[in-house]
Amino acid sequence: PLPHTRPPSGGGPAPACPPPARLPDYGLLCPLHAAAGCTLPSAEDMAALQAAFCAAGPGGPPPDTDTVHALTGLLAAHLRAGEQAVRAGAAETVEHVLRAVLGRLAAGPAARGRPLARLAAEYAHAAGVLRMQQGRRATAMACFDRALTWSELADDPATQVAALSDMSTLARLDGDADSALGYARAIGRAAPDRHWAGAMGRIGRARAHALAGDVRGTVRHIARARLHLDHIGEPDEADAAWLSIASMRLRVEAGAAAALRDVAAAVGDPRPARHAADAAATALALLGPDQLPSSRLLFTVRLADCHLCAGDRDAALALLSPALLSPDRDGVALPALVRHELRGLHSRTALFPARARHHGQPTAVRQPAFGAVEQ
Template sequence: MLGAPNPVELPDGGSRQEFGALLRHWRRHAGWTQAQLGAAVGYDHTAVSRLEHGARRATPRLVRQLDELLGSSGELTRCHARAESAEGDRPALPPHLLRPPLPPGAGPVPAADPADPCPATLPDHDVQCPLHGATGCHLPPPATALALHAAFCADPAAPLDTDTVHALAAVLGAQLHSAERALRERAVGERGPGTVIEGTLRAVVARLADAPTRHRRVLARLAAEYSHAAGSLRLHGGRPATAMACFDRALGWAALAGDATTQAAALSDMAVLGLLDDDPAAAGDYAREIRRAAPGRPWSDALATLGEARATALAGDIRATVRHIGRARQHLDRPATVGTEDHVPWLAPAALRLRVESGSSAALRDLAAATADPRLAHRALTAATAALDLLGDGRLPAARTMLTVRAADCHLCADDPHTALATLAPVLDGAPLPALVRHELRGLRDRLTAGADRWGPAATEAAARLGAAI
């Protein structure tokens, strides 16, 4: 049962909170309100509130004023000196980690929709607890989580306690579920989840500049997960440049927090963006960084090797691609490391195998399209079918649509346009499609157009429909 808010469960590395508590004590002892004290020293009452919560640094001149006004006989000055000494041992953050990857939004952060159910436990929807990692924890009730999230976003001086951290993670999980539902319903233009995620990310980053040492790691981990989620939504919405900015910043915050799994997720998506940009060298570099971010883990070797397979396929290197795919599958058979913080849903054996089969199908399809080798097309189709079987019904609708399109493309590369068009038919129902699916369809459309003379009017008509869909 939830009781009074608990402090964030990280070692205390400074005493700014001690100064804030002492300031609150002497203000109350003198009978002043925050507004009265703020007016006396030329500050707004919210600034006094931030000082008392340890969320703002006081200048020496201000501390001397407070000492005189409140009659603390130099106690505030001495406490402030201890706080400054502790702060001096804290290295400054790089400037780019103190800025969100997106420009400021208009107006306050919108409230999360109560209709989007918050998870009861973590990990959930690939969101880990910023305090407990993948070990699992219980979250506040939905109404409490939404209220704590709203308070955090509205008031820069609101306390950062355990329940608030859990609430921010719960709201992120709820928004990702909402985004997945929007993709399932083909409502890819929906801005609700993205607006809440990006607004919350700005609120989290605003805390980092003045955060005490014990809060830095948890705020950085929250910023990394929110930034990665924002980038994923931007990528699905067809905005690769801003998606890359979000992934790059997520990488920096995840490194600051020691969060290897979010680093791997961001690097995987950056490798995909390299492929979309027709840049196999960059895609391969990002993939290899996954191995460096999480050395010695079978899952990081599998993801890195798979990314290298995608890159070498785009470069047309058949031998290297087949070798990388074989190694990626071998990594899946290695025993998982027990007792680490890596055990999150998207790294579970079945989910990782789904990623490897999906990536293998894409790499082999790219080779088949470049070489016109039907044997490679059939191998790509086998991998795409295996990925669809692993996916199951009702899960990850965007991934299912993507794999269906890829299977159709494999049939086309195997010179079987009739089966290709039959496989593709459910996708072309006129509804909007995510950007990654539209990118996949462009290659298929080009191949239909190139083979229309051999394949007849049906191919020409399908190419025209694809042109309208993308």
């Protein structure tokens, strides 16, 4: 069973972002055409096709090509909108469509099940991502667990790896290093001989070791993740629409920054934090100024935290203040992962004394400033 949610009225809100004109989009492949790509119906037709699919119930006919395109395109739009802001009703809408997909999957012939199984996997993973952004960890974990089952059924390694990576993240948020390590290790079994999956698995393992304060294990797995990047090629690129050397490097460097920051905080040593700041700055530089605003904010907060753990409070505040107090953020809820990073940063203000100097004098920054920014 999926977590219970109240069905959204009128089929739920439309995506806050316009749906794409083609697939792949936002990391989603068409369940029918995969990486070859395809053209989608108009936004109005996609909305009508999705509404008709959900209204037909389990006894409806197998979805035609346009309906599969509509369900995938609208899911990509919901995910893109979720990256820009935490929006009410988006997760409920995705879960509503997921239930319709599951009803049709159970009632239809097995020979036609793979596209629906892939849709179920992608919708379940998306629901988990949206719930995680809201801070609803238990619901997110249940969705990721279902995504793992359906992606295995659909032979979809990209969604398997994404679900396991997010499950490892949820375990870390709960402070459970052993479970986080277990989920990260499973990534290699889900997509063996794929260097992109190997890189993500190693970064997950590095973050789990960092949570446990294992400096040597953290550094070893970061090095192996970076080594995987040198071997990514065409077999890897066929697995995931979002995959490129730049996108994988962004993921690896962002994860390396977090792992080195975490281990610096765990052992009370500012030296790993200096390397963490370099990795965080690299990840930020790989994002265009208008790309992935929530990820940019997350990486900015992470870079500030790295500077704090390295003893440079001035640099940390210089990054935080414009990022969090900008007019663009008025009335926009912070994603749960950003709030988690801020709580960690705030808790570390007493652990690392200020070491930055200006004109030969130690810098003095009052600790309440960090609390005010967080709130």
